[in-house]
Amino acid sequence: METFDTYIERLRDYLKDIEKQAPVLEIECPSEIDKLLQESPIRIGSQEKANIILKEDTAVELGNPSLASCAFILWTSNLQLLKDGRITLVGPDIPESIGQSLPFAQILLIGGSEIKDQHHLVLEQHQLISNKIEGYMIRLAPQRHRMWTRVSRVAAEKGFSFETLGKALMAIYKSELRMIEASEVVFITSSKEDIRELEKIASEVNEIKNIALAKRFGKTEDGFYECISDVADCSVCPEQLICDEIRDIIRLRRKSKAST
């Protein structure tokens, strides 16, 4: 689907503009999950619930609400539009920012020929992967496309950098969501102004997402609303809770009818 193709183009234009004023670093990483995880200085994988990282344990803070932050996802079925495995960093990296609180933007570019509108929420939810990355805490406000994170001192001492984070994101996304064939990450820490520019793209993307998702429930001829999603696996659907609750009620009704 090409819902966001123009936005990927806009992002590329934005990056070209920014290159003229801020240092841009491009890191090419492998495509395969195991290679992405190979030299990680910190643990990545399912762990127990992540504790919060308090200020006293923080080496670097990213996207504090008093600064600027922006996080969103762009996906496409046209793999030509992405450079699989690339991490782009605009602004200072983590090892050189110890003790600082930086403005922060994270854009994930995802490519897969099978990806559809209905998958957007699942893709978005996976941004909350903090319990899978040692020493990294994430707080997400998706409707406001904001992300607030902290890197712990312990992780920073082990060498945590945006390369670590980028590789972790790509590896986790690819391993959890089979439909992803290519992924790219962009990090921006240069300035509040640079991030404000992105917010325009982010809010438009959010609008499109909301409209697309509203279509998940279609009205049938008899006037009833029905799930028309062709996501076969309910466990990745954020509405599963509602469906389950209603199924419980159906079960209870049947039970009480049966006993009368």
Next chain:
Amino acid sequence: MSDSSQPIHRHLIAVVGKGGVGKTAFTALMTTILVRNRYKARILAIDADPATGLPIALGVDVRRNMGEVRDEIIKTARTAKNERKVELANMLDYMVFETLIELDGYSLIAMGRSEADGCFCPVNDLLRAAIEDLSSSFDIVLIDGEAGLEQINRKVMRNVDTLITVTDLSVRGFQAANTIKKIADSGKVVKCKKLGLVVNRVKPGEEELASKSAKETGLELLGFVPEDENLARYDSTGQPLLEIANTSPSIVAVAEVLRKLELVQIK
């Protein structure tokens, strides 16, 4: 206190009592002692008193409180047609973290009051779950509550380790202490492992009367806090109690209470 080589046992303390008995000053003094003697312990103070005096006593400026978070959740749930549960859950974690005030040696959360009409038990449940989650990252959690235990039970926490009732020498103060004991004993509201009483503002010569009244409540007497003009001065000038001298009579007495509860080892 705990050092980094020992497993840290999380301790939850709630302080309740009738308004006006000096409960908030007591909680502020407890916070001060814990911060000064904390070694590596992480301390969280929760102001759950709708009259909200703890931040003032500690000299903290509160920008956001949980009441505002609650109102925003209710508003969003009401108005957003497509607001998905999962996104609301994310937003909650984000807002709760915004509400947390991280300071030198401790953190503070103000519960505030909610403007939204109605009870909204599910929202309370949601917020309480968020607070319980947050608290799990701390070693000592100190809750400044009010006389009735309902606020704490509904909005903050259902189980605490220690419940301290503060009273002064007034009949009303002791009556409230009696009521609190009854409620706590029923085990239905705010389950606690230890229940104790602190008698505040005891003037010289009043100790015997205080002991007698304390005994009548059936609560374990944790200590007296003497009338302290130094403290009164801090209170009236709005100076943060965190700056009070270690030798001030009130803080010495509160330190003794904490020692009795085995929360500090002061050299």
